Amino acid sequence: MAIVESVSKIPLQDPPEEEFSSADLTWTKFGNADHHDEACSNVLCPTQFHIEGGTKLPKGQSRDTLKKYKGDEHIEYKKYQCSFGPENYGEGGEILPSRRCRTNTRNRAARPQSMRGCTCHFVVKRLYARPSLALIVYNERRHVNKSGFICHGPLDRDAIGPRATNIPYISNEIQQQTISMIHLGIPEENILEKHIEGIERYCGSNVKFNSLASQHVHKLSMIIKRSTHELDLDDEVSIRMWVERNRKSVFFHQDTSESDPFVLGIQTEWQLQQMVRFGHHSVVAADSSFGVKRLKYPLFTLLVFDSRQHALPVAWIITRSFAKPDVSKWLKALIDRARSVEPGWKVGGFFIDDAAADIDLLRDIFGCPVLFSLWRMRRSWLRNIVRKCNNIEIEREMFKRLGTIVYNIWGGTSTSVALEQFMLDFVDQTDFMEYFRVSWVPKIEMWLSTRRNFPLASQEASGALEAYHVKLKAKLFDDSHLGALQRVDWLVHKLTTELHSSYWLDRFADESDSFQNVKEGYIASTSWHRAFQIPDSAVTMDGKDRLFAKVASQKDSSVTRIVWNPGSEFSFCDCSWSLQGNLCKHVIKVNTICENLQGYQPSMSFRSFEEVLMDLWRKPVDDSFELDVSLAWTHQKGRTYNGKRSLILATPVNRNTKSVVMHKKNRKRKRLSRLR
Ligand SMILES: [Zn+2]
Ligand SMILES: [Zn+2]
Structure with a gap:
């Protein structure tokens, strides 16, 4: 938003109703590049303001003498302070138990009994230049306390108000759903419909609730649409402010200094839950150094595989430094965080996508085998x-x-x-x-x-990781903000709003079996899942030289795709998705068929597994090796997809594993002996 330097350039507005809220006005940033007041409309919540201080024109001063005043010098000035602040009368601690709205007392200016340290305030001025108008200036437009936490109102996730019996209960889930849908640009009427459905699940149907819900959704959407990544013109200041305001979503922050490089580790509470849930005794994967060339600092993502074996980002680390001391600091912070929620949380295997990764460090910190993804x-x-x-x-x-x-x-x-x-x-x-x-x-x-x-990750896992990478690229590099790529605050904003919302809604749709189109899109979002839509009968192998395979299109029977070099990770298809460098569904389908045919070279993840197995026969078994094998086994191919159960990526490392592994090993041994 451009900054207006002169009051006279702020457009005059005349709200139609006598009573209006800040959301009814269009706000302008006022000041200069060094200092400006935030005046973008972002205030919403049933609060009241009380007069905290003011000045009046001294008696006897006539209008005539005022002509020499200019700019924003004022006759009258009133400061209105949100009634949840500015003092903090809470029980202490940084995060106070919160309320949705102020206590309803007869005295309009009465303060709530428990102050929340809210710093939100605005000033109404009558200017000498235009005494018949009111200039409203918000200095802090969000309901946040000095630490930057939202301290009350609908954006406060912990809000439970004293009037909770009179207003519909909006659970965190509905709130998150609504916020996610807004971030994803879904039309407001659809959002409202889903929002009301959600409320009705708890409160039953009620006409009054519907109109409240409509106001709520509308205001929330105004807040989000008008919010900006740019908390300050200076990116570094902006990021510091973001960190202050989003402490709950930051697991590690190291500011740039002479001795230390910049590191920002982001993980929302929801991501933490997913990491604890899907990462425990299972696989965590890295998507390293995304955007090295285009972003100010590259992005490192940690992912888990969810119940459909799709890669789900559970932590984002923005930094240029991959020096051991830095990586070890943030990794430890992340693991400590998971263990504070679930003591004993442990990763079963770690996928790296770059041979330069510090494997010893990863093994040390995660205490698990490392696999390599191609x-x-x-x-x-x-x-x-x-x-x-x-x-x-x-x-x-x-x-x-x-x-x-x-x-x-x-x-x-x-x-x-x-x-x-x-x-x-x-x-x-x-x-x-x-x-x-x-x-x-x-x-x-x-x-x-x-x-x-190192054992290799399967094509299925590779496909899932690639799907994340492709989505990230589409979201980040498809933006009209030219030049924003060099701002960290922009990257943080994109990740925590759009990308986070999209993953949240995907998972929510799947688990609650709602939003059918979102759910279908989510299921089909990896080539692996799309490959299973192709029937075996659509695939013809070139019988003689095994140079290629043909895949008939399901949508258009006149179209046939040719997959060259079938049965290998280095298969190559002539469809546009493959020509963009992606692992396409045709390649996966053909490779799946090849795995069950005689005479095709086994894929690399399979070979890698064989290697490990051969070694195992030669060497005495130790525990770490056992783990490598169990993971390699479960990560390689040869499974059939029954359309109902999701494919297993990793075997939980528990007491039963050993017997499972031994059993599989025996089967494997038989098969290998047949092959020889
Ligand atoms: Zn407030
Ligand atoms: Zn293809």
Whole structure:
């Protein structure tokens, strides 16, 4: 919002009703770049204001002598203070038990018995320049106390008012639902309908409630629409203010200083619950260094796999530093937080997507095996091949060759020889080779050795992680705010409003079996789930050379997709989704079929599992190894999907695991002996 520097430039408004609320007016930021009063309308809640102080024109001073006054000098000035403040008469502590509205007393200016330290106040001025008008200035327009917590009103999640018997009960869930829908830009009438449905579940149907609900939803939507990421012009100040106001959603914050880099760890209470629930004895995955080139600081996301095995972001860390001391500080803070909710909370396995990750540190802190996920490398290679080469046959060949190099880990051919040959054979693809030389040659040995030494995550898990990555990209890089990418406050705002709301609503729709279209969209949001919509009969394998497979489109029978190099992570499809670098449903479907066919090369996650298993036979069993195997097993393929139960990503590490693992191991042993 632009800042207006002169009072005369603020538009004059004339609300139609005698009584009006701040939401009825359009507010303007007033002041200058160094100091300005927030005057965007964001005040809503049934409170009253009392006169806290004021001045009047001294007696005997005539209007004529006033002409020399200018700008915003005033004749009269009244400060109205929200009646829940400014003093704090609460029992102490930073967060007070809250109320929805003020006590109803006869005295209009009476204070509530328990003050909440609310700093919300506004000033009404009569200016010399235009004495017949009132200028209203909000200095603090939100109902927050000095620590920045919302201390009363409908945005206060803990609010239970003294008039709770007279107003409909709005549970946290309904409130969150309404807020999420507003953030997602759903039309207000749909939001209201769902809001009323929610209230009726608790309070029954009531015409009066409906009109209250309509006001509530409308006002909430005004607040949200007018809210801005920019709490201050200076991004650093803005972020500090955000942190102060959102303490409940911050698990770690380290400001930039001479000795320390900037680190901000965000986790809402809902995300904490999800992490505790789905991460316990299960898998936590990392989506590292998102937006390295475009954002001011890259974003690191921790994800869990929810009940449908979709990747769910449970913590966001914004920082440029991946130095051990910094990572260990925020990781410990995060785990302590989970354990404060659930003592004994423990992660079963940790997926990394970058070979440069500090694996020892992760093992130390999480105390669990580490698995490696291929999707990032695959995606990067495929995207660059498609972008930088322009002959589909060459693209296909190159991708296949890169796949062979990765596969050859198990074949014994020297990687450096294979790489040299690759670069020689495709030397005329100069753009790609330039990218490959700069981005991959220096680190490929490290990546391949990580691949050799750690069990691989399944294609299913990779697909889920990729779906998160794609969604993040769509939400963050599809914004009209040019230049906002370099502001941390903007990133924080996007994550905690739109992205958070979208995941919240997806989960809510699924668990409460409501919002059918949201639920369907959510289920179909990974290629893995979309692949199961394709019947086996739609897939034809090229029988002779096994070079490709054909997948008939379900929507349009005249369309057929061709999947090259079937049965490998380095399959390549000609659909547009695949050509954007994604793991498409056709590839997943074809690979699923290949896994059950004789004569196809087993996929890498399967091979990696075999490797671990072979080692296990040679070495004495120790506990950590046992864990690696149980996870590798459950993360590789060969399962069938029955459409009802969700696929299991990881076996809980409990006492029964051992027997399950042993049982599976025996089955595996049989199968392996058959293969030989
Ligand atoms: Zn207030
Ligand atoms: Zn495809």
